[in-house]
Amino acid sequence: MATSRQPQHVEDHQALAEWHVVVWNDPVNLMEYVVYVFRRLFGYSREDATRLMLEVHTEGRSVVASGPRERSEMQCFELHRHGLWATMEQT
Amino acid sequence: MTETFAAAAGGVRLELSEWQIAVLRPLPARLLEAGFDAALPTSVYPDGPDDDAEFQRLMAGERKQARAADHAIVEATLDRAADGVVLSTGEAESWLRVLGEARLVLAAQLGIDSQGWENDGGLEESPDLALLHYLGWLHGGLVDVLADLLPA
Numbered sequence: 001m002a003t004s005r006q007p008q009h010v011e012d013h014q015a016l017a018e019w020h021v022v023v024w025n026d027p028v029n030l031m032e033y034v035v036y037v038f039r040r041l042f043g044y045s046r047e048d049a050t051r052l053m054l055e056v057h058t059e060g061r062s063v064v065a066s067g068p069r070e071r072s073e074m075q076c077f078e079l080h081r082h083g084l085w086a087t088m089e090q091t
Numbered sequence: 092m093t094e095t096f097a098a099a100a101g102g103v104r105l106e107l108s109e110w111q112i113a114v115l116r117p118l119p120a121r122l123l124e125a126g127f128d129a130a131l132p133t134s135v136y137p138d139g140p141d142d143d144a145e146f147q148r149l150m151a152g153e154r155k156q157a158r159a160a161d162h163a164i165v166e167a168t169l170d171r172a173a174d175g176v177v178l179s180t181g182e183a184e185s186w187l188r189v190l191g192e193a194r195l196v197l198a199a200q201l202g203i204d205s206q207g208w209e210n211d212g213g214l215e216e217s218p219d220l221a222l223l224h225y226l227g228w229l230h231g232g233l234v235d236v237l238a239d240l241l242p243a
Contacts, residue, residue, distance in 0.1 A: 026195075027198070027203060027205050027207075028195055028198040029194070030230060030231055032231060032234045032235070033187075033191060033230060033231070036234050036237060039241050040184075040237075040241065073146060073150075080131060080133050080154065081154065081188065082187075082188055082191065083191040083194075083195050085131060086135070087134065087136070087137050088135050
């Protein structure tokens with residue numbers, strides 16, 4: 001029987017799938033501010049946060065976290081709240 | 092010269108001169124008028140409009156509430172800053188987000204969309220560009236203080 005709902009195993013798969021949180025470069029936020037936000041939100045060391053910030057700055061984007069969908073959404077929300085441009089993509 | 096933001100027992104000490112207060116006082120109202128989404132893309136699913144609409148539906152209210160709380164803290168502490176006020180770390184982070192938001196909004200209104208604008212000059216002709224630079228100086232000072240409070 002056809003149904004508009006997705007089969008349960010598909011929903012389960014989507015819920016359990018890993019998602020990347022991607023931060024994109026912007027021309028305004030200070031480099032040291034981006035480093036601070038990465039340390040504050042994700043607990044990175046100064047060195048790791050600086051490496052990720054430089055990747056954003058030079059490559060245009062960086063994956064700053066990976067995990068379940070709901071957690072990734074909350075991380076994006078917090079990044080937006082701090083004025084950083086963040087999106088999600090499925091791994 | 093007194094630092095605008097400095098580490099203090101219990102948080103971050105903020106001290107502003109009268110002209111600094113006069114410059115900063117209009118910011119929350121100006122930010123409210125501009126709207127947060129005008130300065131920053133808030134889409135999380137660029138290739139999934141339905142998922143994105145659902146995310147926005149769920150989070151828009153919370154985003155608005157959090158932003159209003161940050162603005163309220165800045166407004167409440169601004170006048171007391173003339174004599175120096177110690178902000179809790181949470182209050183200092185509200186200042187951090189509001190200064191960052193102000194920079195994004197000003198940059199959007201100035202049409203800044205690429206790197207290198209800091210060296211383009213034009214400060215004398217554009218009060219908003221001068222304000223953007225000034226807020227960058229303030230923002231950087233607060234970042235330095237808060238960064239030292241984080242575990243290494």
